[in-house]
Amino acid sequence: MKTDNSSWEIGGKTLSSRLLIGSALYPSPANMEDAIKVSGSQIVTVALRRQSAGSNSGGDFWNIIKSLGIEVLPNTAGCHSAKEAITTAKMAREVFGTNWIKLEVIGDQYNLQPDPYETLEAAEVLIKDGFEVFPYTTDDLVVAKRLVDVGCKILMPWGSPIGSGQGLMNPTNLKAIREKFPKIKLIVDAGIGKPSDAVEAMELGYDGVLLNSAIALAHDPVKMADAFRYAIEAGRLGYEAGAMQKREFASASTPTVGTPFWHQFG
Amino acid sequence: MIKVSINGEVQEISENLNVSELITKLGYTNKGFAVAINTTFVAIDSYSKTVVKEGDTVDILAPIQGG
Numbered sequence: 142m143k144t145d146n147s148s149w150e151i152g153g154k155t156l157s158s159r160l161l162i163g164s165a166l167y168p169s170p171a172n173m174e175d176a177i178k179v180s181g182s183q184i185v186t187v188a189l190r191r192q193s194a195g196s197n198s199g200g201d202f203w204n205i206i207k208s209l210g211i212e213v214l215p216n217t218a219g220c221h222s223a224k225e226a227i228t229t230a231k232m233a234r235e236v237f238g239t240n241w242i243k244l245e246v247i248g249d250q251y252n253l254q255p256d257p258y259e260t261l262e263a264a265e266v267l268i269k270d271g272f273e274v275f276p277y278t279t280d281d282l283v284v285a286k287r288l289v290d291v292g293c294k295i296l297m298p299w300g301s302p303i304g305s306g307q308g309l310m311n312p313t314n315l316k317a318i319r320e321k322f323p324k325i326k327l328i329v330d331a332g333i334g335k336p337s338d339a340v341e342a343m344e345l346g347y348d349g350v351l352l353n354s355a356i357a358l359a360h361d362p363v364k365m366a367d368a369f370r371y372a373i374e375a376g377r378l379g380y381e382a383g384a385m386q387k388r389e390f391a392s393a394s395t396p397t398v399g400t401p402f403w404h405q406f407g
Numbered sequence: 408m409i410k411v412s413i414n415g416e417v418q419e420i421s422e423n424l425n426v427s428e429l430i431t432k433l434g435y436t437n438k439g440f441a442v443a444i445n446t447t448f449v450a451i452d453s454y455s456k457t458v459v460k461e462g463d464t465v466d467i468l469a470p471i472q473g474g
Contacts, residue, residue, distance in 0.1 A: 163474030173472070188473025189441065191414040191466060194434035199469030203439055206470070216473045224446055231448035232441035232468055303474070353474035 147377070149348060151295065151326050152241055152273040154212060156183045159343070160373045161214065161328060163353025164206065167362055174205055176356055180366035184212045186243055186351065188219075189233055214275060216243035221256070223263035230267055242267060243297070243330075243351075245277040253303045257284040265291040277330050280314035282321060289325060296322065297330035297351060300342060304354045306334030309341055319346045336365075336372035343376025344384070409461040420459065427454035430467065440469040 147157045162182040167173035177185055187206060192199045206213060215233035220226040223246065230242040244263055248256025255277050261284070264274050268291060276288050280298045288296060298318055301307035309315060310332065319327055329342040330351040339350045350373060359365035408419045413433065420429065426442055426449055442449045443466045449457050459465065 163472075165472035165474045167472075186473050188471050189468035190471040192440060192469035192471075193414065194430075194436075197437060199471055200437050200439045202472060203470040218473055228443050228446050228448045229468075231450075232443060235441045235448075235451060236439060236468070236470060 147374075151184075151348065152212075152275070156212070157181075158183045158370075158373070159349040159377055160339075160369055161186065161330075161349055161351035162356065162366070163351070164202075165353055166357035170202065170205055172362055173357070174209070176362045176366040177209060177211075179363050179370070180356065181370045182211065184214050185209065186214045186216050186353070187237065188216050189229060189236065212241070213237050213239055214241050214243050215239065217245045217263075218247075220246050221248070221259070222246065223259040223266070226259070226263040227266050230263075230272060231270075234272070240271055241273045241275065243275045243277060255279060255299075257281065257287075260284075261287050261291060264288055264293055268292040275328070280311050280318060282314065282317055285318050285322065289322060293325070295326040295328065297328045299331040300329045300338060301332030303331045305332050306355060306358075307332050308334050308338035312341065312345060315342070315347070316345050336368045339369055339372040340376035340379070343373055344379050346380050349373075409459075411459055411462065412464045414465070414467055424459050425455050426457045426459065426465075429459050429465070430454070433467075435467065440467050442467055 148155055158181045160180055160182045161184040162177055162180050163186045164173055215237050217226040217229040220229055226244060226246045234240055244260060246256045246259040246263060247253050260276055264276050267274050274293055275295050275297055276293055277297050278284055285296050301310040327347045328349045328351050329347050333339055333350060333352040333355045342350050356362050356365045356369060409422050410417055410419055445464050
């Protein structure tokens with residue numbers, strides 16, 4: 142008997158998987174393809190970069206992604222201003238044929254922290270232009286509020302810096318965002334290192350998790366993709382089931398009535 | 408001839424080329440790319456009416472892996 146209510150809606154699409162997967166850093170294109178398939182993910186992130194006329198590497202990659210038949214979420218990685226991000230989003234819409242955009246405007250090269258001011262400015266312009274914006278942001282509640290104010294229906298706060306694998310640095314802040322915006326689709330994006338991090342994010346009530354390095358840089362990316370598939374499902378089920386309250390002291394689970402050899406501890 | 412930057416490399420090209428003519432001259436054959444000039448998107452239906460000028464920065468981007 143299956144008990145999970147797995148179907149969910151994001152950006153106008155109804156999906157079953159709550160795992161959003163990146164397409165970078167895999168040992169090979171074939172490994173990437175296998176890992177994405179095994180993960181069960183229905184949303185894959187992609188990017189745009191300069192390409193010379195003689196190369197068709199972009200076309201080869203795009204053909205693999207298209208053959209997977211899943212949703213594509215282009216990013217604006219590498220952008221440092223609203224203007225760059227807006228231009229990249231428009232280019233992505235033309236190339237990939239989707240109005241979805243993972244809005245990523247970096248404000249600091251050391252920790253790749255998103256720039257809230259530029260992200261906000263770009264989000265407002267892009268939403269007015271018909272984009273479904275998936276903004277990469279920190280776990281700052283006020284920034285989240287401002288993004289919602291300009292029309293974002295999805296927020297993607299970081300777990301920790303991109304590619305760090307540190308897991309959830311500040312679950313308290315992530316929880317506050319969840320409680321403040323019950324109707325906004327929330328995805329933890331960046332910093333996930335191991336399956337238990339994804340479980341933790343899902344147990345907080347997040348709608349999904351976006352990750353790349355944790356799978357692509359594992360010793361066996363395909364097996365790790367499988368592990369994350371289970372982790373996302375386990376975390377979601379745990380959230381839906383509702384965890385017990387923590388107790389200060391031990392409380393026996395086996396009935397004490399009829400205990401043999403019973404004696405009172407002093 | 409005019410000097411323009413194409414994907415970060417300064418090149419000399421003929422004057423009065425529009426984007427459509429430029430990308431053909433550069434040898435881009437497939438359609439899986441998008442163009443920006445001076446960090447402003449140039450939509451595919453504007454290629455023929457957008458003329459590349461001296462000092463322009465042209466970016467031609469194609470799909471790649473991303474996180």
